[in-house]
Amino acid sequence: MASITVRNLDAPVKDRLRQLAARNGVSMEEQLRMMIRDGVATDPLSGGVEPAGLGRSAQGPAENASGVSMAGSASLAGRRILLIIGGGIAAYKSLDLIRRLRERGAAVRCVMTAAAQEFVTPLSVGALSADHVFTDLFDRQAEHDIGHIRLSREADLIVVAPATADLMAKLANGLANDLASTVLLATDKQVVLAPAMNPRMWSHKATRRNLATLRGDGIVFVGPNAGEMAESGEAGAGRMAEPLEIVAAVETLLDRAPKPLAGRRIIVTSGPTHEPIDPVRYIANRSSGKQGHAIAAALARLGADVRLVSGPVSIADPAGVNTVHVERAEEMRDAVEELLPADAAIFVAAVADWRTSASAQQKIKKQADSGPPSLQMVENPDILAGIGHHRQRPYLVVGFAAETQNLLANAQAKLARKGADFIVANDVSPEGGVMGGDRNRVRIVSKAGVEEWPEMSKDAVAAKLADLVAERLKSVEV
Numbered sequence: 463m464a465s466i467t468v469r470n471l472d473a474p475v476k477d478r479l480r481q482l483a484a485r486n487g488v489s490m491e492e493q494l495r496m497m498i499r500d501g502v503a504t505d506p507l508s509g510g511v512e513p514a515g516l517g518r519s520a521q522g523p524a525e526n527a528s529g530v531s532m533a534g535s536a537s538l539a540g541r542r543i544l545l546i547i548g549g550g551i552a553a554y555k556s557l558d559l560i561r562r563l564r565e566r567g568a569a570v571r572c573v574m575t576a577a578a579q580e581f582v583t584p585l586s587v588g589a590l591s592a593d594h595v596f597t598d599l600f601d602r603q604a605e606h607d608i609g610h611i612r613l614s615r616e617a618d619l620i621v622v623a624p625a626t627a628d629l630m631a632k633l634a635n636g637l638a639n640d641l642a643s644t645v646l647l648a649t650d651k652q653v654v655l656a657p658a659m660n661p662r663m664w665s666h667k668a669t670r671r672n673l674a675t676l677r678g679d680g681i682v683f684v685g686p687n688a689g690e691m692a693e694s695g696e697a698g699a700g701r702m703a704e705p706l707e708i709v710a711a712v713e714t715l716l717d718r719a720p721k722p723l724a725g726r727r728i729i730v731t732s733g734p735t736h737e738p739i740d741p742v743r744y745i746a747n748r749s750s751g752k753q754g755h756a757i758a759a760a761l762a763r764l765g766a767d768v769r770l771v772s773g774p775v776s777i778a779d780p781a782g783v784n785t786v787h788v789e790r791a792e793e794m795r796d797a798v799e800e801l802l803p804a805d806a807a808i809f810v811a812a813v814a815d816w817r818t819s820a821s822a823q824q825k826i827k828k829q830a831d832s833g834p835p836s837l838q839m840v841e842n843p844d845i846l847a848g849i850g851h852h853r854q855r856p857y858l859v860v861g862f863a864a865e866t867q868n869l870l871a872n873a874q875a876k877l878a879r880k881g882a883d884f885i886v887a888n889d890v891s892p893e894g895g896v897m898g899g900d901r902n903r904v905r906i907v908s909k910a911g912v913e914e915w916p917e918m919s920k921d922a923v924a925a926k927l928a929d930l931v932a933e934r935l936k937s938v939e940v
């Protein structure tokens with residue numbers, strides 16, 4: 463059977479595919495598959511009947527293959543979201559967010575701050591949400607019809623996007639001097655903030671204080687992401703999360719699916735570690751954190767209290783997951799140990815095996831007479847092995863084996879050496895594209911034998927592994 467590889471497509475087609483994939487938040491391969499499925503579904507020869515299992519949601523619009531929108535499912539059918547739009551350039555992304563939420567079946571009602579209306583108009587917001595847009599605390603008609611208390615109580619969840627530094631400060635301090643802040647203070651529902659602001663405002667001590675307070679109050683944060691700022695050309699953390707990331711957080715929080723891992727604490731490590739050589743250089747590896755983060759998200763979807771210890775990655779923290787950020791292997795080990803006791807621990811991180819014996823205090827300079835410096839390396843702690851033989855060993859310990867040769871033999875040796883219950887073995891040879899890519903093909907190695915899983919997306923591997931963990935923990939008392 464013939465196969466299509468994205469690599470072999472013409473450059474303009476590839477570019478268009480990349481744009482569509484980015485807009486749908488899927489890989490290029492997945493976008494291609496969706497388009498082929500669409501083509502088959504709308505082929506006149508097939509009578510326009512969608513093949514079984516490929517149908518889309520009856521809710522919300524489904525655009526054609528060359529279009530953008532793929533309402534994956536009616537995952538938010540019947541849910542009521544109150545979206546508070548703050549004043550910032552990222553407000554334009556909220557328009558797309560409304561559309562994405564509605565595609566999934568949610569009813570979206572919007573509140574706009576005065577500043578938000580400087581960036582997008584209530585007219586566009588109302589057109590997309592198909593509802594009245596609330597802007598004024600003292601609007602007698604709106605107060606008479608709905609009232610700010612009902613506005614906040616009638617929603618299943620409140621999303622603030624973009625959440626400005628000002629809105630965060632108000633909420634952290636309980637101020638209520640406009641409709642948005644009053645609604646936020648009056649609500650008894652889960653609140654999700656998608657901050658967007660200049661990187662200096664985000665890193666300002668006052669904002670850090672407010673962030674800590676709000677987290678302590680149970681507010682969930684999505685983003686901000688790092689990148690170029692639209693208005694100033696500056697770069698850093700402060701970009702609003704993409705609409706699909708916010709949708710994913712909303713879906714997780716409102717998920718009605720069974721929660722077999724409710725009450726379980728699970729530690730996950732993810733990403734690479736960076737081992738400093740001097741203040742500006744470090745040793746790293748190509749791990750993107752995609753697989754570890756996807757596993758953390760999948761466990762959270764099953765109700766687990768997930769504690770993710772992440773090395774430096776450029777992807778967002780998974781929604782609904784408590785994430786600790788570390789740089790070095792020793793920091794990762796300390797963070798993991800601090801999180802014990804736990805029911806399970808899954809070690810996905812590509813931990814650097816070695817660090818320099820001492821990182822130079824100052825930048826190492828080139829020396830004309832003595833040639834390149836030699837680095838003295840020492841071994842890093844093996845975090846998985848430490849936990850696998852720990853006195854507070856979690857009931858279930860899972861490791862990964864990233865190999866470029868002798869996959870099974872190496873994985874089996876790691877199983878015994880590290881005291882793991884399973885080793886998820888994957889071939890990370892460069893030609894497989896696993897490191898940094900979106901797909902993975904793994905084998906589950908345990909004392910019972912080897913189970914081969916077919917190639918699938920990293921999200922699908924994560925979901926299957928989360929099911930396996932749930933199955934294993936089923937008989938263990940909480």
Ligand code: CTP
Nearest residue numbers: 809810811813842843844845846861862863864
């Ligand atoms: N691991 C860890 N701490 C380390 C090294 C690895 O926790 N210092 C964990 C990884 O998260 C993974 C497993 O151990 O779950 C195997 O990692 P891998 O890099 O494949 O193996 P290593 O033990 O580093 O052995 P080698 O590099 O020789 O293959």
